[in-house]
Amino acid sequence: MHDVIVVGGGPVGLYTALLLRQSGLDVVVLERRPERGSHSRAIGIHPPALRALAAAGVADELRRRGVLIRDGIARSGGRHVGTVSFSVLPGTEQYVLAVPQAVTEEILERRLERDFPGTLLRGVALLTTHDAGDRVLAVTRSQGEDAVLDAKLIVAADGARSSVRDDAGISARPRRYPDCYVMGDFRDDTDDGDDAVLYLETGGIVESFPLPDGLRRWVVRVGSPVEHPTVEKLAALIRERTGIGVAPDTNSMISAFDVRSRLAKRFVAGRTVLVGDAAHEISPIGGQGMNLGWLDAARLAPIIGASLQDGKDVAAHLARYEKERRAQAALARRKAHLNMALGRPLPAVLMRPRNAVLGALIRNGAVHGGVARAFTMQ
Numbered sequence: 001m002h003d004v005i006v007v008g009g010g011p012v013g014l015y016t017a018l019l020l021r022q023s024g025l026d027v028v029v030l031e032r033r034p035e036r037g038s039h040s041r042a043i044g045i046h047p048p049a050l051r052a053l054a055a056a057g058v059a060d061e062l063r064r065r066g067v068l069i070r071d072g073i074a075r076s077g078g079r080h081v082g083t084v085s086f087s088v089l090p091g092t093e094q095y096v097l098a099v100p101q102a103v104t105e106e107i108l109e110r111r112l113e114r115d116f117p118g119t120l121l122r123g124v125a126l127l128t129t130h131d132a133g134d135r136v137l138a139v140t141r142s143q144g145e146d147a148v149l150d151a152k153l154i155v156a157a158d159g160a161r162s163s164v165r166d167d168a169g170i171s172a173r174p175r176r177y178p179d180c181y182v183m184g185d186f187r188d189d190t191d192d193g194d195d196a197v198l199y200l201e202t203g204g205i206v207e208s209f210p211l212p213d214g215l216r217r218w219v220v221r222v223g224s225p226v227e228h229p230t231v232e233k234l235a236a237l238i239r240e241r242t243g244i245g246v247a248p249d250t251n252s253m254i255s256a257f258d259v260r261s262r263l264a265k266r267f268v269a270g271r272t273v274l275v276g277d278a279a280h281e282i283s284p285i286g287g288q289g290m291n292l293g294w295l296d297a298a299r300l301a302p303i304i305g306a307s308l309q310d311g312k313d314v315a316a317h318l319a320r321y322e323k324e325r326r327a328q329a330a331l332a333r334r335k336a337h338l339n340m341a342l343g344r345p346l347p348a349v350l351m352r353p354r355n356a357v358l359g360a361l362i363r364n365g366a367v368h369g370g371v372a373r374a375f376t377m378q
Contacts (some may be wrong), residue, residue, distance in 0.1 A: 001150040002026045003308050006157055007126055007164050008078040011042070011101060012276035012293030013157030014108035014120070016129060019115040019301035027151070029112075032127050036109060040100035040185055040253050043209060043217060044069075044287030046377040047093035052298040059091070061107050065097035069196050070374065074358065076200040077348075080245065081355045082362030087375060088369045096376060101290070129154055129167045130272040142345055152308055155273050157293070162278035165264060170274070172264040172295050177283065179340045180222050180258040182229045182237070187250035188216035194237050198343075200358075201241040202351055205343030207285075208242075218246065219285075221343050226256040237260055238354045259283045261333050261339065267322040269377070275300060280329035282353070283336035285343070292378055333375060336360055 006017045009031025021029045045053070045062065074081035086094045099136030112119050127139040129147070134336060136150045156164035158289045188210060190197075199206040204221035211217055221236045231248045239245050260283045267274045299321055307314040346354065361367045 001135060001152065002028050003151065004028075004130060004153045004155055004304065005030060005136065005149060005151040006155045007129075007138075008159060008276075008278075009105075009109070009120055009122065010157065010159070010276075011104050011108060011200075011290055013155075013295060014105065014112055015053070015056060015186070015294050016110060016297040016301065017115075017119055018058075018112050019120060019297055021112070021302060022056065023301060023305040023309070025305065027119055028151075029120045029163035029336070030124045030126055030138070031120060031122050032125040035366055036102070036105055037290060038102050039255075040102060040202075040211070040217070042284070042287065042290040043098050043211065044101060044291070045097040045292045046087065046287070047091065047095075048094050048377055049291035049294045050097055056111070056299065057112055058107050058111055062099055062104065063097060065103050065107070066069045066097045067194055067212055069098055070095045071212065072196045073121045073192070073200065073313055074198045074200055074355075074362070076165075076355045077240075078350065079274050082128070082179045082359040083198060084362060084368065084371050084375065086376060088372050089378065096287075098209055098217075098280055103212075105202075120124075122201040126163060127159070129164055129178050129304060130167070130274070131272060133270075136271045140281040151271075153271050153273065153304060155275060155304075156278040157167075157276050158278055160262065160277040160281035161192040162274070164272060164277050164323060168269040168272040170266050170269050172262045174281070175202075175270065176260045177259040177261070177337075177340060179283070179285070179344070180256070181219055181252070181285070182222055182226050182234050182256045183217060183219040183301075184229075184231060184234050184254040185211060185215050185217050185252045186235075186246040186248075188218065190245065192216075200342070200351065200355055202346060202348050203241050204345045206241050207343075214273050215252065216246075221345075222256075223345075225258045229254050241290055247338075251268050257284065261336070263326065263329055267325055268318045268323055273300060273304075273318070279325065280332070282329065282332050283340060284334045284374075286339045288336060288377060292325075292329060299325065
């Protein structure tokens with residue numbers, strides 16, 4: 001019998017397992033993918049999450065492999081609207097760290113394998129789970145062979161469509177939004193350096209973020225879902241709204257997504273605990289989802305350790321975990337809703353006065369600090 005089975009070998013599952021192994025627990029991670037993904041996907045690491053990652057010993061390498069974004073600039077119609085500087089933030093992490101998710105997963109997986117070899121089991125599909133009262137049973141399949149694993153607890157880090165959550169009978173109804181996006185990574189031919197730039201345009205927002213290795217992520221709001229995005233169409237949209245040309249032949253990633261969110265009714269049910277997207281799916285706009293998952297794990301790991309190692313009754317702590325993390329997820333969902341509303345199309349007759357108000361607010365010292373904290377989850 002293991003102490004904990006973590007389902008899902010993405011950034012949240014790997015970090016959860018690393019914390020639990022560092023506390024002395026017997027943990028396995030089940031990941032159905034035979035190989036780590038190469039997609040850049042989530043890129044933003046906010047200061048609270050970076051401090052949590054430092055506790056696991058991986059923050060320094062992430063910083064070395066990433067780009068420190070210290071300023072966010074808003075433009076519209078070729079004009080400067082305002083600049084939010086993260087230098088006003090408390091502490092030493094006065095930036096958002098941009099690291100492709102593939103690199104983040106590589107660093108976490110390598111640290112886990114170095115310190116606790118054999119923890120991550122790749123190519124293992126979870127078929128079903130069953131809470132037997134005194135333990136959890138996980139039925140798995142690998143290379144055509146089925147097996148049953150026992151554990152004292154199971155942690156679901158298996159994403160927004162979590163099968164573990166479903167097996168535990170936890171409801172998480174999705175909420176859909178009228179927002180769709182196409183995003184891609186291109187060679188950075190701008191003069192924006194390490195700044196993030198938001199283009200507030202009448203046709204919808206365009207977001208631009210620096211990445212390592214001389215790349216830049218572009219995210220464009222579109223009017224309806226795009227099934228098969230093309231590099232050429234994305235480049236044309238970027239030029240049409242911002243006047244900036246990106247080189248299609250330098251594209252290294254392209255994808256499209258529409259937005260939904262969901263908040264599980266419960267984060268704890270019997271011997272099952274939810275973290276990350278299994279507990280709360282948040283709009284990618286604002287980059288909060290992965291960070292929320294890491295903060296879930298940082299809050300949860302000491303509670304599990306106290307229960308399984310010290311034999312303490314942690315029911316009250318788990319209840320607080322659920323209450324606190326649900327509240328933080330609900331707050332993140334509201335922030336994402338505001339971010340999406342800011343990026344929706346707006347007629348020029350309304351866009352100009354709206355941007356003038358935004359610029360004035362950003363220049364106000366007290367408001368400036370609040371905006372910087374909101375954008376960095378503080």
